[in-house]
Amino acid sequence: MxxxxxxxxxxxxxxGNKIVILHGRLRAEExxxxxxxxxxxxxxxxxxxxxxxAVIEPDMRNESMFGKMKYSIAKSLxxxxxxxxxxxxxxxVKEIRRDPKKLELxxx
Amino acid sequence: xxxxxxxFSARMLSAIFGRxxxxxIGFYGxxxxxxxxxxxxxxxxWTGEEIGLVSKVPHETRHVQFKxxxxxxHKGKTLIFKxxxxxxxxxxxxxxxxLKFGVKKSDAKKRAKEATQGIIxxxxxxxxxxAVVVVLDASLNPYSQVNITIIGxxxxxxxxxxxxxNKIDLKKADIKKIEAAFPEYxxxxxSAKDGINMDEFYEALFRLANKT
Numbered sequence: 001m002x003x004x005x006x007x008x009x010x011x012x013x014x015x016g017n018k019i020v021i022l023h024g025r026l027r028a029e030e031x032x033x034x035x036x037x038x039x040x041x042x043x044x045x046x047x048x049x050x051x052x053x054a055v056i057e058p059d060m061r062n063e064s065m066f067g068k069m070k071y072s073i074a075k076s077l078x079x080x081x082x083x084x085x086x087x088x089x090x091x092x093v094k095e096i097r098r099d100p101k102k103l104e105l106x107x108x
Numbered sequence: 109x110x111x112x113x114x115x116f117s118a119r120m121l122s123a124i125f126g127r128x129x130x131x132x133i134g135f136y137g138x139x140x141x142x143x144x145x146x147x148x149x150x151x152x153x154w155t156g157e158e159i160g161l162v163s164k165v166p167h168e169t170r171h172v173q174f175k176x177x178x179x180x181x182h183k184g185k186t187l188i189f190k191x192x193x194x195x196x197x198x199x200x201x202x203x204x205x206x207l208k209f210g211v212k213k214s215d216a217k218k219r220a221k222e223a224t225q226g227i228i229x230x231x232x233x234x235x236x237x238x239a240v241v242v243v244l245d246a247s248l249n250p251y252s253q254v255n256i257t258i259i260g261x262x263x264x265x266x267x268x269x270x271x272x273x274n275k276i277d278l279k280k281a282d283i284k285k286i287e288a289a290f291p292e293y294x295x296x297x298x299s300a301k302d303g304i305n306m307d308e309f310y311e312a313l314f315r316l317a318n319k320t
Binding site: 028029031032036040042043050052053055090096 | 198200202227231264
């Protein structure tokens with residue numbers, strides 16, 4: 001699926017007031033495109049204020065060298081599947097608070 | 109022969125004095141982190157005039173603004189660059205947020221509309237940057253997705269990054285949190301408003317320019 005198609009699919013779900021949970025994470029270019037397309041929609045769709053977006057990844061800072069190596073090999077083979085991406089409409093999700101260890105979803 | 113000697117000596121002088129010409133340095137970050145305050149501080153220090161207005165109301169900068177030529181002469185070194193100050197990047201814009209600052213409803217709606225366009229402009233300008241100063245508010249949690257998205261996009265484009273932890277004059281400011289969040293990049297703590305630690309910032313800016 002192309003970047004445009006992926007972003008379009010996500011935004012269609014968001015516009016239906018759904019919270020999207022992705023296994024893995026979007027690529028940097030996809031995140032940027034998602035923000036761009038979101039802003040274009042804020043401008044054109046009444047009552048649409050934007051999105052809340054957050055990615056949580058396993059905290060590797062205290063992992064052993066071997067553990068970090070295992071993680072990066074797995075990441076290069078199957079992609080970053082250990083991450084979870086949360087995207088929700090700003091009118092439903094008030095805030096996603098993120099720190100390295102936890103993710104808090106505050107609903108409106 | 110004369111031209112070869114001339115070019116060689118120009119390159120040698122450039123290497124010795126760190127002189128760089130016409131590189132484009134962008135100022136990126138979330139809204140209200142102090143990008144324009146820092147850009148103004150640099151412009152006032154070296155060109156005598158400011159680049160844009162600053163305000164407590166978020167999204168004061170809603171268009172990309174430039175200073176074609178900024179020349180910094182610092183400790184015997186010269187850096188010439190084009191400064192690109194960008195609107196803050198956000199994932200949501202709600203005109204009601206501006207009402208809290210006493211902005212009239214019609215102005216708040218206009219501001220929100222312009223802010224969305226400004227964000228699109230900022231993102232589109234990313235490809236044109238040769239180096240980027242990411243300005244973050246040192247008193248806020250650095251683990252916001254916008255910060256991560258900005259830095260992720262710069263890394264994907266192989267653009268050198270300098271992180272500025274602004275507003276260190278505030279009690280809640282914590283540079284260590286920013287350093288811990290983005291340990292791969294050099295972080296300099298400053299207060300653009302009060303001009304604190306600007307010497308260290310200029311040193312870091314020269315290092316950033318040398319990576320281009």
